[in-house]
Amino acid sequence: MEEVNNVGARRLEFLGSSDPGLSFEDDYMDTEWGTRGLIRVMDRQGEVIALEFIEPEEMWGDPDAVEEYAETLGDGIPVTVIVPDSERLEAEALLREEAGRGIRVLSYSQSASAGWH
Numbered sequence: 001m002e003e004v005n006n007v008g009a010r011r012l013e014f015l016g017s018s019d020p021g022l023s024f025e026d027d028y029m030d031t032e033w034g035t036r037g038l039i040r041v042m043d044r045q046g047e048v049i050a051l052e053f054i055e056p057e058e059m060w061g062d063p064d065a066v067e068e069y070a071e072t073l074g075d076g077i078p079v080t081v082i083v084p085d086s087e088r089l090e091a092e093a094l095l096r097e098e099a100g101r102g103i104r105v106l107s108y109s110q111s112a113s114a115g116w117h
Contacts, residue, residue, distance in 0.1 A: 004028065004054050007082060008037040010112045011054070015039070018115055022049075033059040037082075052080040054111070060091045070099040080104040082111045 008026050015024050025040045034056030041050035051072055059065055060083050072079050079099070083091045085107040092105040106114055 004035045004037045004056055007108045007111055008039065008054050011039060011052070011082070014112050015041070015115075031059070033057070033062065048077060050078040050080065052082060054082045057084055057087065060087070060105075061094060066095065066098045069095060069103055073100045073102050078102065078104070080106060082106045082108060085109050
């Protein structure tokens, strides 16, 4: 299983090279599920314009995480959730139903080649 930190590092490298007008910050937090990652996408003024959550196995289905995604979307901030490859389809179906149709789900392998929007 690929480490969330490695996925985050590759994601930051890709985002930085594909959108040089934006800036990106990452944070990592250890939980009982494993390490969670967060990437903030910021415009030239430093305002957060999107959030990307990099989740360990099955963390995306935790009710608290789903609520966090839904609240962020409700605040008008686009959300991308990056999950292990084998969980992408299941995560996409559940999160679109529970958190909102506007949520975007990428697999770990997709995250190194898909833009933030």
